Each structure stands twice: as C-alpha cells, then as structure tokens.
Amino acid sequence: MLIDTHCHIDITESFGIDKKEILENCEKNEISALIQIAVDKNSSLWNQNFVEEYNRNSNYKTRIFFTCGIHPESVQNRDQLKEIEEVILKCYENPYFVGIGETGLDFFQTPETKELQAEFFYKHLQLAKRLELPVIIHCRDDKMYNENKLEAIKLVYSIGKELNYPKAIMHCYTYSSQEAKWFIELGWKISFSGILTFKNATIIQDAAKNIPIENILIETDSPFLTPVPYRNKTNQPAFVKYVYDYLQQLLNIPNDILKEKLIQNTLEVFDRIKLKS
Numbered sequence: 001m002l003i004d005t006h007c008h009i010d011i012t013e014s015f016g017i018d019k020k021e022i023l024e025n026c027e028k029n030e031i032s033a034l035i036q037i038a039v040d041k042n043s044s045l046w047n048q049n050f051v052e053e054y055n056r057n058s059n060y061k062t063r064i065f066f067t068c069g070i071h072p073e074s075v076q077n078r079d080q081l082k083e084i085e086e087v088i089l090k091c092y093e094n095p096y097f098v099g100i101g102e103t104g105l106d107f108f109q110t111p112e113t114k115e116l117q118a119e120f121f122y123k124h125l126q127l128a129k130r131l132e133l134p135v136i137i138h139c140r141d142d143k144m145y146n147e148n149k150l151e152a153i154k155l156v157y158s159i160g161k162e163l164n165y166p167k168a169i170m171h172c173y174t175y176s177s178q179e180a181k182w183f184i185e186l187g188w189k190i191s192f193s194g195i196l197t198f199k200n201a202t203i204i205q206d207a208a209k210n211i212p213i214e215n216i217l218i219e220t221d222s223p224f225l226t227p228v229p230y231r232n233k234t235n236q237p238a239f240v241k242y243v244y245d246y247l248q249q250l251l252n253i254p255n256d257i258l259k260e261k262l263i264q265n266t267l268e269v270f271d272r273i274k275l276k277s
C-alpha cells in the first residue's frame with residue numbers, strides 16, 4: 001500500500017503513456033491512491049472532470065483525488081487569482097477535492113515574475129488557511145541545492161511563518177536538512193520525489209535521514225523526475241514504489257512500519273482523503 005501524493009496524469013499522457021496503462025500499473029503495484037495536482041486554471045478544471053468521471057466509472061482499487069491551484073511558473077497576471085479562487089470555491093464541496101496547489105516560488109525557471117509569484121503564493125496559502133485545506137508548495141532557487149542561493153526558500157519560510165498554518169507540504173524537496181528544520185518547526189510535511197534516488201542527491205538523502213519520520217511523504221511528480229532504475233523513461237505514478245524502496249533502505253525501517261507511517265502521514269495532512277477498505 002503506497003500513495004503517490006503528487007502526480008500530473010494529464011501531462012504524463014501528453015508524454016505518451018495513456019491513462020489505462022498508468023492505472024493498470026498502479027493496480028498491479030498496489031498503489032492505494034494518487035493525488036492529481038493542478039498547475040493552472042485549465043488543469044484545475046481538467047482535474048475536476050477527470051477525477052469525477054474516473055470515480056463514477058472505474059473498477060480500479062486505486063483512488064484518485066485532485067487539487068486546484070496555479071504553479072509559480074504559470075503566474076502571469078492578477079486576473080488569474082480571482083479565477084482560481086472561484087474554481088476552488090466551486091470545488092469545495094467535491095469529495096475528491098483535497099487541497100490547494102501547486103503554488104510556491106520558482107526563482108530558477110521564472111525569476112522575471114518573482115514579486116507576482118510571492119503574491120500568488122501568499123493568497124493561495126491564505127485561502128488554504130481560510131478553507132482549512134492542505135496546500136502543496138513548489139520551491140526552486142537553482143538547478144541543484146546551492147547554499148548561496150536560498151532566496152525563494154527563505155521567502156517560503158517567512159510567508160509560512162507569518163500565516164502560521166501547519167497543513168502544508170513542501171513538495172519535491174531539494175534542499176538540505178538545515179532548511180528542512182524550518183518547515184518541521186511550522187509542522188509542515190516534506191515530500192520526496194525520484195530525485196531522492198539520484199546518485200548525486202547526497203544532500204537530499206541526508207535531509208531525508210534527519211527529518212522526523214512523522215514529517216515525510218513520498219511522490220513521483222510524474223511525468224518528471226523518474227527514479228532510478230528508470231531514469232531514461234517517462235515517470236508514472238506506479239514508480240512511487242522506487243522512491244519508497246530507496247527511502248526504506250536509506251532509513252532502514254521495516255516495510256510494514258514505514259508503509260503504514262507514510263499512509264498515516266498522508267491522511268493526516270490530506271484529511272479529506274478516504275481510502276477504500
């Protein structure tokens with residue numbers, strides 16, 4: 001039993017793996033649930049339609065939930081904020097709608113919109129707090145961890161601290177154990193992707209070892225960041241098992257305990273998720 005807490009099925013399909021294959025592989029690998037994450041208004045609407053249709057018609061055991069939000073790289077103008085808030089409020093009663101995101105700061109890919117990103121992130125977090133929904137946070141300062149480039153991560157922390165809201169996930173964590181302490185102090189979860197399995201990811205592996213087990217989640221971020229041993233293939237949600245296997249060996253915690261803990265952590269922060277018994 002594993003949950004992929006962060007995937008993009010729509011983008012994975014556009015990379016050439018169809019839904020049927022994605023879902024059959026989840027079924028084969030006993031993936032209990034997926035969280036389908038939005039990156040803009042269109043993908044938020046796509047998520048809602050896809051997940052409703054899936055849950056109406058599917059016989060698969062894997063459950064799928066979704067989020068709505070605007071990725072920092074999709075930030076363009078303030079009209080988007082009003083639009084996404086409307087979508088979020090409309091989805092609020094939907095039983096498969098489980099969180100807001102992804103939002104955050106990407107000062108590596110899109111430094112030209114820094115200020116607007118910070119405003120969007122603040123508003124997403126504020127709305128999450130008002131609606132008591134978890135919020136999924138993306139943060140990048142550089143291609144890899146660089147202790148001299150920490151502007152975005154520091155700003156995520158200071159906004160997080162100001163709004164003081166514990167139901168948040170640092171998705172695809174790529175910083176060190178030092179910064180992780182800030183987010184643990186805020187009560188946030190820290191989610192590891194396939195990057196954890198990369199040979200040169202020693203700083204991230206060290207962070208995983210030093211974060212309390214209660215704060216850890218796992219994800220794929222499919223179709224990106226395919227874990228070892230499939231680095232040259234397109235990522236898919238079932239590959240969360242390779243992230244899991246790596247983490248299990250790294251932490252050396254028995255399988256039954258670690259799997260249960262990860263599910264428990266996921267359900268604690270994504271408190272709208274109900275799994276089929």
Ligand SMILES: [Zn+2]
Pocket residue numbers: 006008037102221
């Ligand atoms: Zn993502």
